[in-house]
Structure formats: C-alpha cells, structure tokens
Amino acid sequence: xxxxxxxxxxxxxxxxxxxxxxxxxxxxxxxxxxxxxxxxxxxxxxxxxxxxxxxxxxxxxxxxxxxxxxxxxx
Amino acid sequence: xxxxxxxxxxxxxxxxxxxxxxxxxxxxxxxxxxxxxxxxxxxxxxxxxxxxxxxxxxxxxxxxxxxxxxxxxxxxxxxxxxxxxxxxxxxxxxxxxxxxxxxxxxxxxxxxxxxxxxxxxxxxxxxxxxxxxxxxxxxxxxxxxxxxxxxxxxxx
Numbered sequence: 001x002x003x004x005x006x007x008x009x010x011x012x013x014x015x016x017x018x019x020x021x022x023x024x025x026x027x028x029x030x031x032x033x034x035x036x037x038x039x040x041x042x043x044x045x046x047x048x049x050x051x052x053x054x055x056x057x058x059x060x061x062x063x064x065x066x067x068x069x070x071x072x073x074x
Numbered sequence: 075x076x077x078x079x080x081x082x083x084x085x086x087x088x089x090x091x092x093x094x095x096x097x098x099x100x101x102x103x104x105x106x107x108x109x110x111x112x113x114x115x116x117x118x119x120x121x122x123x124x125x126x127x128x129x130x131x132x133x134x135x136x137x138x139x140x141x142x143x144x145x146x147x148x149x150x151x152x153x154x155x156x157x158x159x160x161x162x163x164x165x166x167x168x169x170x171x172x173x174x175x176x177x178x179x180x181x182x183x184x185x186x187x188x189x190x191x192x193x194x195x196x197x198x199x200x201x202x203x204x205x206x207x208x209x210x211x212x213x214x215x216x217x218x219x220x221x222x223x224x225x226x227x228x229x230x
Contacts, residue, residue, distance in 0.1 A: 012170040014102040018180055021105035039170075052106045 002034035002070055003027065009038045009066065016042050017049055020071065024055065027073050032058060035069040042067050081108045082224035084217065088117030090128040090159060090174065095230050097121075097177040103226075104184035111224075112181075113217045115191035119198065121174065122190055122205045128174060129159045182208060189216060 006023050008016035016037045023033055035046070043060060046069045050057040058070040081103045085096035100110045114122055121128065132138050132149045148154070166173070182188070192211045195202070202211065221227045
C-alpha cells in the first residue's frame with residue numbers, strides 16, 4: 001500500500017505533474033505516492049518527471065484507460 | 075541549491091491560448107526543481123493584469139478548429155471573439171485543462187519570478203496598480219542578467 005494517494009483523473013497536462021509534486025513535498029523520503037490519471041500523456045510525463053527529479057518510479061501501468069503510477073520519494 | 079537548473083522565458087502574447095505555453099512550461103519546470111523567471115513584455119502584460127480579460131480570436135487563425143465551417147467575414151462579426159472565447163473556456167474546463175488563473179497562482183506559489191517590461195507598461199499606459207502584486211519591473215538588461223545564468227531560454 002502506498003503512503004499517500006493522488007487522484008488526478010480528469011486532469012490534463014500539466015496538472016497531474018503539478019499535483020504530484022505538491023503531494024511529494026509533504027512526504028518523507030522513502031514514502032510512496034500512488035497516482036491515478038486519465039491523461040494519456042502522463043505515462044511518459046511521470047517517467048520524465050522521475051528521471052529529472054531523482055524520485056523513483058516504482059511502477060507504471062494502464063488498465064481501462066486509467067493510468068496507475070507509484071513513485072517513491074528519494 | 076547551487077546546481078539548481080534555471081529557465082528564463084520571454085512571454086510576448088496576450089491571447090487566452092497563448093497565455094498557456096509560458097505558464098505551463100514555467101509551472102512544470104518549477105515542479106522539476108528549476109528556478110524559473112518569466113519576462114512579460116508587450117501583449118504578454120495582459121496576463122499580469124488584475125482584471126484579466128484574455129480572449130481568443132478565430133480571425134486570422136486558420137488553425138483553430140471550428141465546430142462548423144465559418145467564412146472569414148463571419149468570423150469578423152461583432153461578438154464572434156467573445157463567443158469563441160466562451161466556447162474555448164468551456165472546452166478547456168471539460169477536458170480538465172487548468173484555467174490561466176489557476177496556472178498563474180500555481181506559478182507564483184512555486185516561486186516563479188515575474189518580471190514586467192517597464193517600457194511596454196509605459197507604452198500601453200498601464201499603471202503598476204493595474205497589474206498583480208509581486209511583480210518586478212525592469213528592462214532588457216535585467217532579462218539578460220537572468221538569461222545568462224539560465225540553462226534554457228525561451229521566447230514565446
């Protein structure tokens with residue numbers, strides 16, 4: 001189970017990233033954030049976000065047009 | 075952070091659609107831990123107004139998708155701009171696109187530095203009191219001070 005969850009469904013670029021950043025700010029290193037999004041661009045965006053911020057993208061998947069991400073704060 | 079990346083943007087456009095690129099890029103870069111500065115000049119100053127009235131015009135914009143084909147002369151009719159603006163705002167809200175107000179507030183919240191071009195403020199007879207608080211007023215030399223330190227500079 002993730003420590004924090006973020007519902008970014010229905011939001012479009014760049015809101016899922018901005019909301020995720022905001023959520024991560026309040027979290028401790030090592031904690032995980034689970035995100036649900038519907039923006040198809042978010043799959044690549046969260047990968048890039050983690051590449052650049054150093055946070056770890058633990059998992060990324062899609063089911064019935066819902067994108068699931070889990071990010072571990074470093 | 076000594077090694078913090080920096081982004082410098084010049085924003086020159088004052089329509090509803092073109093208010094988006096500088097703010098989307100600025101807020102995203104801030105989320106990626108960039109230090110961001112936007113230098114607003116010419117029509118870009120419209121985005122900084124306390125009483126924002128950003129519009130979109132179908133006129134002279136053949137790339138704008140229309141619900142029904144519309145001759146250019148019809149697009150020039152009074153009220154068309156307002157109608158196009160209302161429709162675009164509705165469309166954006168329905169697609170979960172942030173409003174300009176929302177993006178601007180998020181930019182300020184994430185410490186994006188706003189600089190307004192004093193020359194164009196004077197040119198358009200704007201007063202500092204017409205524009206939002208927290209804005210620095212400066213000229214081109216100030217932009218270069220920011221840009222020379224920037225990893226990325228964009229002109230929009």
